[in-house]
Amino acid sequence: MAGNKGRGRAAYTFNIEAVGFSRGEKLPDVVLKPPPLFPDTDYKPVPLKTGEGEDYMLALKQELRETMKRMPYFIETPEEKQADPKSKKAKDTDKGTSLANTADVLKKIEELEKRGDGEKSDEENEEKEGSKEKSKEGDDDDEDDAAEQEEYDEEEQEEENDYINSYFEDGDDFGAESDDNMDEATY
Amino acid sequence: MTQAEIKLCSLLLQEHFGEIVEKIGVHLIRTGSQPLRVIAHDTGTSLDQVKKALCVLIQHNLVIYQVHKRGVVEYEAQCSRVLRMLRYPRYIYTTKTLYSDTGELIVEELLLNGKMTMSAVVKKVADRLTETMEDGKTMDYAEVSNTFVRLADTHFVQRCPLVPATENSDPGPPPPAPTLVINEKDMYLVPKLSLIGKGKRRRSSDEDAAGEPKAKRPKHTTDNKEPIPDDGIYWQVNLDRFHQHFRDQAIVSAVANRMDQTSSEIVRTMLRMSEITTPSSAPFTQPLSSNELEFVGKSGDSGGGMYVINLHKALTSLATATLESVVQERFGSRCARIFRLVLQKKHLEQKQVEDFAMIPAKEAKDMLYKMLSENFVSLQEIPKTPDHAPSRTFYLYTVNVLSAARMLLHRCYKSIANLIERRQFETKENKRLLEKSQRVEAIIASMQATGAEEAQLQEIEEMITAPERQQLETLKRNVNKLDASEIQVDETIFLLESYIESTMKKQ
Numbered sequence: 001m002a003g004n005k006g007r008g009r010a011a012y013t014f015n016i017e018a019v020g021f022s023r024g025e026k027l028p029d030v031v032l033k034p035p036p037l038f039p040d041t042d043y044k045p046v047p048l049k050t051g052e053g054e055d056y057m058l059a060l061k062q063e064l065r066e067t068m069k070r071m072p073y074f075i076e077t078p079e080e081k082q083a084d085p086k087s088k089k090a091k092d093t094d095k096g097t098s099l100a101n102t103a104d105v106l107k108k109i110e111e112l113e114k115r116g117d118g119e120k121s122d123e124e125n126e127e128k129e130g131s132k133e134k135s136k137e138g139d140d141d142d143e144d145d146a147a148e149q150e151e152y153d154e155e156e157q158e159e160e161n162d163y164i165n166s167y168f169e170d171g172d173d174f175g176a177e178s179d180d181n182m183d184e185a186t187y
Numbered sequence: 188m189t190q191a192e193i194k195l196c197s198l199l200l201q202e203h204f205g206e207i208v209e210k211i212g213v214h215l216i217r218t219g220s221q222p223l224r225v226i227a228h229d230t231g232t233s234l235d236q237v238k239k240a241l242c243v244l245i246q247h248n249l250v251i252y253q254v255h256k257r258g259v260v261e262y263e264a265q266c267s268r269v270l271r272m273l274r275y276p277r278y279i280y281t282t283k284t285l286y287s288d289t290g291e292l293i294v295e296e297l298l299l300n301g302k303m304t305m306s307a308v309v310k311k312v313a314d315r316l317t318e319t320m321e322d323g324k325t326m327d328y329a330e331v332s333n334t335f336v337r338l339a340d341t342h343f344v345q346r347c348p349l350v351p352a353t354e355n356s357d358p359g360p361p362p363p364a365p366t367l368v369i370n371e372k373d374m375y376l377v378p379k380l381s382l383i384g385k386g387k388r389r390r391s392s393d394e395d396a397a398g399e400p401k402a403k404r405p406k407h408t409t410d411n412k413e414p415i416p417d418d419g420i421y422w423q424v425n426l427d428r429f430h431q432h433f434r435d436q437a438i439v440s441a442v443a444n445r446m447d448q449t450s451s452e453i454v455r456t457m458l459r460m461s462e463i464t465t466p467s468s469a470p471f472t473q474p475l476s477s478n479e480l481e482f483v484g485k486s487g488d489s490g491g492g493m494y495v496i497n498l499h500k501a502l503t504s505l506a507t508a509t510l511e512s513v514v515q516e517r518f519g520s521r522c523a524r525i526f527r528l529v530l531q532k533k534h535l536e537q538k539q540v541e542d543f544a545m546i547p548a549k550e551a552k553d554m555l556y557k558m559l560s561e562n563f564v565s566l567q568e569i570p571k572t573p574d575h576a577p578s579r580t581f582y583l584y585t586v587n588v589l590s591a592a593r594m595l596l597h598r599c600y601k602s603i604a605n606l607i608e609r610r611q612f613e614t615k616e617n618k619r620l621l622e623k624s625q626r627v628e629a630i631i632a633s634m635q636a637t638g639a640e641e642a643q644l645q646e647i648e649e650m651i652t653a654p655e656r657q658q659l660e661t662l663k664r665n666v667n668k669l670d671a672s673e674i675q676v677d678e679t680i681f682l683l684e685s686y687i688e689s690t691m692k693k694q
Contacts, residue, residue: 046516048671053280058671060276067299068203073243075205075236 188216188266191600196269198607203272204243207232211240215250215264222259247301248423271426273603273677278429282343289334292316294343294424302347302421305335305378336377342428345374347421378420434685435459438501441508454483457496499689506592506686509679513595514563521546522554526586529564534583555584562594589690596683603676610669617662624659627651 048054068074188196193216200209214230215221221229227237241262244250249269252262275298283291292312297303309331316326338344348367435458443451487493507530515523525544529535535543541551558564569581614621627650634644651659 041517043516043519048668049675053284054671054674056283057276057280057674058667060279061670061674064275064279064295064299065202071299073204073208073246075207075239075243077206 189597189600191597191604192266192270193217195600195604195607196266198604198611199269199272202607202611204240207236208240208243211237212244212249212264212269215244215262216266216269220253220261220263222261226262270600270680273673274681276674277433277677278424278426281429281432282338286334286338289316289331290338293331293335293338297344297422297424302423304418304421305332308422309335339375339377339422342375342425344422345425345428346376347423349419430681430685433681434498434502437505437682438496438498441501441505454496457483457494499693502682502686502689503588505682507588509682510563510586510588510591510595514558517561518554518557521550522558525551525554526558526563529584530586530588534567534585536581536583540584559584563591565590589687592683592686596680596687599676599680599683603673603680606669606673606676610666613662613665613669617658620655620658621662623655624651 193213196216197209197213200212204212210230210232211226214226218229223234223237223241226241227234230237232240241250244264245252245262248265250262250264252260254260278298279291279295282294286293289312292315293308296308296311309328312331313326313328316331317324320326335344346369348369350367435455438458439451439455442454484495484497485493486495511523511527511530514526521544525540525546528540528544532539532543537552537555540555541548544551546554555564559566564584564586567583567585568575569583570576571579571581627647631644631647634647
């Protein structure tokens, strides 16, 4: 057809000058794959603002986060509450120990604090169901504390005896799993 | 709601209220308003738990409800309100600078609990302040009440909508959900309470542990069983007023940077005088009677000259400055020069850009394309012929500030979501170590309280080895950095949101 100059030769359908490339110039490389997930940046990010106000707000933020977790508005899922089957056992054994034990003193303090918080927020929570759930939460907090105490007791007892732990090999699955994949194969 | 916003809301709800509330909240944000049974069915949670979660969300003003026809009550989540949770530290800190510790604690309690009666707030704050005072001193309720009244007068706290008092009781059954109303005049009306009392100091934990059995504790905390005098009158924090304050702060500091201290004082005074008379989203302040940026303009000659602050212009300037700064930090100062050039001249061709910016063609091209790919600048086609042939069309570079601001805002939401996730990841990685150090601290604290010797304390402290201590230090530093970054990205979010809102209102 008329207007089809230079058969087979590449021709642009638009005026290449308009976009800024002069004719015959080397065009930039074709992009073959998506950009990398963490591309290199030429410029480092600006440092954060520091100052009294910022420090105070930072402390506030962290405190708020902790406080909100302890408020009655924080609802835990049922799976988390039932996660410790051994906590029930711990609860029974703890009842037998004497109050003189430091660990128990700590547990009592935490229970009482949580009880106190639970009582204060009764005014705000109007539903009957809510208050029933809260008393259940209070019990669950006990269980959680008991579980924590039990873990701690184990560790303390471990350190009091004379056995050197490295003599006994733990299984491969014992202890905290490290999430980084460094040691895939050790020969 | 964009995906980035929903993700961020999900992270925030989960951190502050737990998994169940998060599930319900995110579901409502995604699907809009739904009745109770549909929520329970779609999310697969029991009706009981949905009710609890909704309670929490409504208490915190994150979900509202409405009675629709045929008596169906539908619940709707407010995504933007959830995002405000990022800004809580800033609200509390601002109150501290304006009304010192008492005000700070009042706002903190209100934010933590969503809605509260005045008497409950006063009592709680007085107790908390008493804790921090020296032995023997207590905080008087009157002082706390005074601060509360001042906060209400300057509109920083407001009344929540109430159930309307029906004089003629309906013969039929009551509606499934009350429709809450609030009169404009009553919003800041403080009830006449005579709160007499002093803050109670909570007894130190030793006495509690040794002396009182558990059963006795409840009696102490709820010892006043009299009916609360202002029952039913709940207060909440007025976030819009805080935003107005932040906006004024930003404008004043911008003026101070651009001009001198005196001009900024003038602008500050003008803003303060119109604080209460202007609604928070007005484009202009009420005209006042007594000089020149684009911010301040003359609106008349009565009374010797009426001057007005052009708030929309001010916000536009601030948003544009943010965009420029982002371009500069990401792409370099040459790119920033091109960006400012296109911004100023509105529409430019490729050739003109090279000429005006005095940058060689190749580099200019490269930079323009980089900015184009990130959507900071856009191309505008101007056809010469009706058939829009590309060879006969002008292609002009332009900056559309509104859409660039939206794009940047979206990016900010993504950034904060990333920051929160990274922080949670770091904390989870070192969970075991954190728990161990917390236990050790608790033991040390309790041993100190019961009077232990130095040697024992030393022994306990050595339970944490030096490399573990190092790890803890690094963790703490990283978490602090991530938290501080969140707070500062939120400042940018505030500016951009204010600008977008003001522009939308204007149209």
